[in-house]
Amino acid sequence: MTAAPDLVAAHVAELDRALRGPAAAKRSMLTEVRHGLADAVADHRERGLDERRAAAAAVHDFGPVHAVAPLMQEELTARQGRRTALLLAVVFPAELLAWDVLWWTGHGWSQPPTTQVMALARAVDALSVLVAATALVLLLATFRRAPLPGRVTGATGLLAVLGVAGCGGLSVVMNLLSSHPAGPAGPVPPAVGVVGAATLVVVVLVTRSAVRALRSARAARGSDQGAHPKVG
Numbered sequence: 001m002t003a004a005p006d007l008v009a010a011h012v013a014e015l016d017r018a019l020r021g022p023a024a025a026k027r028s029m030l031t032e033v034r035h036g037l038a039d040a041v042a043d044h045r046e047r048g049l050d051e052r053r054a055a056a057a058a059v060h061d062f063g064p065v066h067a068v069a070p071l072m073q074e075e076l077t078a079r080q081g082r083r084t085a086l087l088l089a090v091v092f093p094a095e096l097l098a099w100d101v102l103w104w105t106g107h108g109w110s111q112p113p114t115t116q117v118m119a120l121a122r123a124v125d126a127l128s129v130l131v132a133a134t135a136l137v138l139l140l141a142t143f144r145r146a147p148l149p150g151r152v153t154g155a156t157g158l159l160a161v162l163g164v165a166g167c168g169g170l171s172v173v174m175n176l177l178s179s180h181p182a183g184p185a186g187p188v189p190p191a192v193g194v195v196g197a198a199t200l201v202v203v204v205l206v207t208r209s210a211v212r213a214l215r216s217a218r219a220a221r222g223s224d225q226g227a228h229p230k231v232g
Helices: 003-018 023-046 051-062 065-105 115-141 149-178 190-227
Strands: none
Touching: 003 023, 003 051, 003 065, 023 051, 023 065, 065 115, 065 149, 065 190, 115 149, 149 190
């Protein structure tokens, strides 16, 4: 007597493959769907249908994946954009503050910085503030019922990529300009090592979140096109 569970499980598995988004949110949605289908099967069984017909009726009532997935993907996409935007709004100001504290306390520079290095440092600060401010705007936008949430999430993912590339690139150039190959390299202060390690972790987290946001946005666009095919 495995026909009903197999039919329901196959439908949930197909829905699982069609969705992209935060793992926990997606898992919660699929669990709710699975429980709802199980309850529907039980209701049809009480009305006199055999197990296989009850399962088929429950799946039919739930709807085909191509019709249901776009609605669920919309919510998952909004949640992924929200997570990425919140991450950007928190970590960029935090990293900016951490590095500025090092400079203010004299731990960041082994010697007085040049004019070019100071200009690049200010550019990194300005870009970090711009990324954080834009992320806040996008974070608020994820709570609105927009017809195409993939655009907001896609913009958030792109913002994350540009933030990492921009701040990272400027920081590399800044450190190259402040280095002196002719002289011996001194030991790295512990505080600089800690903040530097934290920065690498942030880069990994933001990059991973950016990739997930872009994938979720692409899935949302694909679902929307599948739900509303063009006629020509």
